[in-house]
Amino acid sequence: xxxxxxxxxxxxxxxxxxxxxxKELDIPILKPNTNHKKIKEIGSLSEIIKKLKIEDxxxxxFHHHLRNGDYVLNSVLKEVFKSNVKDITIAPSSxxxxxxxxxxxxxxxxxxKIYTDYINGPVAQAIQEGHxxxxxxxxxxxxxxxxxxxxxxxxxxxxxxxxCVDRQGNASGKHGKSAFGSIGYAIPDALYAKVVVLVTDxxxxxxxxxxxIHGEFVDYIITMENIGDQQSIxxxxxxxxxxxxxxxxxxxxxxxxxxxxxxxxxxxxxxGAGGVSLAVAKEIRTIMENRHITASFVSGGITGYFVTMxxxxxxxxxxxxxxxxxxxxxxxxxxxxxxxxxxxxxxxxFNKEAxxxxxxxxxxxxTEIDVDFNVNVTxxxxxxxxxxxxxxxxxxxxxxxxxxxxxxxxxxxxxxxERVTTITTPGEDVDILIxxxxxxxxxxxxxxxxxxxxxNHLNIMTINELKDMAHKLTGVPRKLPQTDEVIGVVEYxxxxxxxxxxxxxxxxx
Numbered sequence: 001x002x003x004x005x006x007x008x009x010x011x012x013x014x015x016x017x018x019x020x021x022x023k024e025l026d027i028p029i030l031k032p033n034t035n036h037k038k039i040k041e042i043g044s045l046s047e048i049i050k051k052l053k054i055e056d057x058x059x060x061x062f063h064h065h066l067r068n069g070d071y072v073l074n075s076v077l078k079e080v081f082k083s084n085v086k087d088i089t090i091a092p093s094s095x096x097x098x099x100x101x102x103x104x105x106x107x108x109x110x111x112x113k114i115y116t117d118y119i120n121g122p123v124a125q126a127i128q129e130g131h132x133x134x135x136x137x138x139x140x141x142x143x144x145x146x147x148x149x150x151x152x153x154x155x156x157x158x159x160x161x162x163x164c165v166d167r168q169g170n171a172s173g174k175h176g177k178s179a180f181g182s183i184g185y186a187i188p189d190a191l192y193a194k195v196v197v198l199v200t201d202x203x204x205x206x207x208x209x210x211x212x213i214h215g216e217f218v219d220y221i222i223t224m225e226n227i228g229d230q231q232s233i234x235x236x237x238x239x240x241x242x243x244x245x246x247x248x249x250x251x252x253x254x255x256x257x258x259x260x261x262x263x264x265x266x267x268x269x270x271x272g273a274g275g276v277s278l279a280v281a282k283e284i285r286t287i288m289e290n291r292h293i294t295a296s297f298v299s300g301g302i303t304g305y306f307v308t309m310x311x312x313x314x315x316x317x318x319x320x321x322x323x324x325x326x327x328x329x330x331x332x333x334x335x336x337x338x339x340x341x342x343x344x345x346x347x348x349x350f351n352k353e354a355x356x357x358x359x360x361x362x363x364x365x366x367t368e369i370d371v372d373f374n375v376n377v378t379x380x381x382x383x384x385x386x387x388x389x390x391x392x393x394x395x396x397x398x399x400x401x402x403x404x405x406x407x408x409x410x411x412x413x414x415x416x417x418e419r420v421t422t423i424t425t426p427g428e429d430v431d432i433l434i435x436x437x438x439x440x441x442x443x444x445x446x447x448x449x450x451x452x453x454x455x456n457h458l459n460i461m462t463i464n465e466l467k468d469m470a471h472k473l474t475g476v477p478r479k480l481p482q483t484d485e486v487i488g489v490v491e492y493x494x495x496x497x498x499x500x501x502x503x504x505x506x507x508x509x
Contacts, residue, residue, distance in 0.1 A: 029149040029350070032191040034216065040169045042221045048197060049079045051220070056087045058156040061193060063186035064094035064118075065161070065173055065322060069232025072161035072199050074101045075224065081110050087133075089113040091153060093144060093185040093343070094390070097121030098232070106131050115153055117141050118388035128385055128487055130503045136488030138378065138501070141321065142347025142354065142394035143493045145188035149344060152495060158193035160186045161227045165200040166207040169215030174333035174340070176202030178227045181323030181332040182302075183212045187342035190217045201227045210333065212340055234325050240282055240305070241275030245436045249276055249405050252458065253363065253434050254283035259455050260448065262360055262401060263287050270300040270356070270395050271363040273324045276405050278305055280363045288314050299346065299355045300391055302338070307331040310338060319355045321346040321391075347394035349493040356391070356398030364392055366406045366433075368420040371463050373427030373442045375404060376420035378490060381413055382480060383502060385488075389424045394493050396429040401448075408435040414470035414477065416463060422490060423499040438466050481505040 041051065054060070060080070062073045073092055078101065080088070088111050095102070095114075100122040105111040107126065112133035117140060119127075127136050139147065147153035162171035163178040173183040178201055190196050190213045197220045198213070241247065257263050263284055271277040282305075288295065298306045299319040304327025309315045311331075318338045323329045331338045347356045356362075367386070368376040375396075378388050396402040406415050415435070431448060433440040440463035441449050453460055461469075488501035 030151050030192065032217070033194060036196065036217055036219050040167065040215065040218055040221050042167065042203070042223065045075060045079050045199075045222050045224055048220045048222045049076070052157060052195065052197070054080055054083075054085055054157065056085055059089040059091060059154060061155045061158045061189045062090070062092040063160060063183065063189070064092060064096065065180040065183055065185065065233075066178070066228035066230070067094070067233050068096040068098045069229030070096065070098055070161065071226060071228045072159060073099055076159045076199070077101070077105060081105060086110050087112050089115070091115040091155060093141070094118040094388070095121070095123050099123055103131075109133055113137075115139060115144070115147075116388065117144055118390050120386050124385040128501070128504060130485070130487055132487065135486070136501065138388050138488060138490045140347065140389040140393045140491065140493045141185070141343055141391040142349055142356065143491050143495060144185070145342065145344035145348045146350055146493070147495060148188045148192045149348070150350070155189055155193035157195045157197060158186070158189035159197050159199055160190060160213065161199045162213065163200065163227065164202050164204060164207055165198050165221055166204050166215070169198060169218030169221060170207040170211040171198050171200070171213040171218070172207065172211045174210060175208065178202070178230050179329050179333070180228070180230065180233055181329035182320045182340040184321035184341050184346060185343045187212060188344050195219050197222060199224060199227055201225060230326065233323065233329070239275060240278045243275070245407055246276040247279055249407070249434055249436055250279035250283050252439065253280045253403060253405055254287060255455070255457055256403070256432060256434065256439065256452065257284065257361060258287060259458075260401065260451055263293065265293050266296045267360045268295060268297045268299070268358060269361040269363070270298060270359055270399070272365055273301055273303050274365055277363050277365065278303070280405060281305060285309060285314060297355070299359065300395065302328040304328055307335070307338070310335060319346065347391055347398070347493065349394070349397070354398065356395045359395060359399035361401050361403070362395040362399040363403050363405055364396060366404045366415065368415060368417050369404060369406070369430070369433055370417045370420045370427070371467060373430040373433070373463065374420050374423045375425040375427075375430055376422045378424045379422040379501070381417075381421055381477070383421050383482060383504060385501060389490070393425040393429065396425045397493060401432070402430050403432045403434060404430055405434050408437045408466060408470050409473055412474055414467065414474050416467040416470055422501065424490065426492070426498060433463060433466070435466060437469060440466050
């Protein structure tokens with residue numbers, strides 16, 4: 001990896017060193033914490049928070065399976081900060097606009113450091129304006145459990161929202177009025193946090209046998225009226241695009257995959273939940289149905305579209321770390337081959353059973369991509385924080401073939417840059433870029449260039465040629481000014497730093 005990836009990295013952080021064979025590494029991990037009470041204490045939010053005696057400097061964790069409908073983080077922190085506690089680190093797996101109350105705690109220095117995999121909305125804006133006392137640490141969905149298991153992220157108290165909990169502390173997100181399906185992001189927290197607190201609106205005498213968190217790891221159970229809005233799990237589109245441009249990209253992607261011989265009996269894949277990615281899945285499905293092909297598994301965030309493939313016997317198994325719609329939520333409790341997994345099993349680089357490391361194909365999107373195939377899904381072209389890696393970098397590194405699908409120009413802005421504003425996924429993990437106006441293959445993949453260059457149906461170009469084409473359509477974008485004031489860092493899946501996030505430049509009046 002080029003040394004330029006380490007620009008503006010704060011002092012004390014590890015330089016980027018890329019491991020090519022994670023599955024072959026023998027990395028020791030900590031033993032799960034089993035020092036929990038056999039008898040669970042059950043009470044209200046205020047009662048349990050008082051018992052916990054949260055102190056200055058502690059780290060509290062949360063999960064985001066209810067996404068923009070989550071009520072747990074806001075409710076817990078409101079109660080925690082009724083006392084004069086400060087200098088708290090929080091580690092939610094993702095942060096959404098619903099978590100706007102966090103802004104007040106950041107500005108008052110009650111919350112001083114944040115670890116997360118994805119962030120957008122008012123909290124991201126407040127951090128970028130420089131209100132967070134310490135750095136924002138942006139991890140991947142696999143990097144977070146790695147950090148927890150190896151002691152890089154030590155959690156004092158984990159607050160885990162669960163839609164079904166029994167009195168022994170067995171829990172899941174599969175049942176109840178607030179069911180959200182997989183609870184995979186919270187499983188590492190349950191195993192390794194010093195204290196584990198379940199938060200539920202559905203306390204039962206005995207959980208069905210399909211629970212994902214075992215009561216032996218749980219200390220307290222909080223009951224509240226409602227842990228979240230189930231309907232707000234769906235944020236953004238989870239429907240196949242009807243846009244002709246997106247459909248053309250999807251058809252070209254399917255042709256590429258078929259030409260490479262990857263759509264075959266027993267193959268595995270992952271796509272995003274966006275409209276174009278799902279359109280690629282539809283094109284792949286058509287090929288599978290015509291040739292009577294069955295995939296071994298689909299992984300990642302699961303939508304109803306993949307549930308239909310499972311129930312149509314086109315896919316043997318779904319490995320689900322996050323449900324993206326209510327159809328997937330329902331399937332997680334109904335279908336035996338819809339398997340909910342922990343974030344560690346999904347994408348931890350040092351977990352030898354990591355599902356993403358066995359992917360044949362992954363289809364991903366991009367906010368920006370540069371001439372070295374580095375991809376940005378963390379910020380926009382102005383440097384504004386709009387998301388984060390999630391599982392992007394994990395799947396790109398693990399899969400045999402990583403394909404980026406995107407329009408060449410979006411809202412008059414060319415997607416291909418000389419250098420992306422922020423590196424989310426390093427170019428060495430990206431193989432092919434498919435746009436509406438041409439296809440570029442990473443020069444590292446000479447094998448792909450040889451196989452695809454003879455296909456007359458595909459418009460194969462260099463990435464620089466695609467960039468020049470975009471500039472003819474939009475003009476050459478002017479270089480935007482940027483400050484050197486670091487407000488956060490971007491971690492790769494192995495914990496090394498690949499880029500930094502900056503306070504925005506302000507024009508002089």
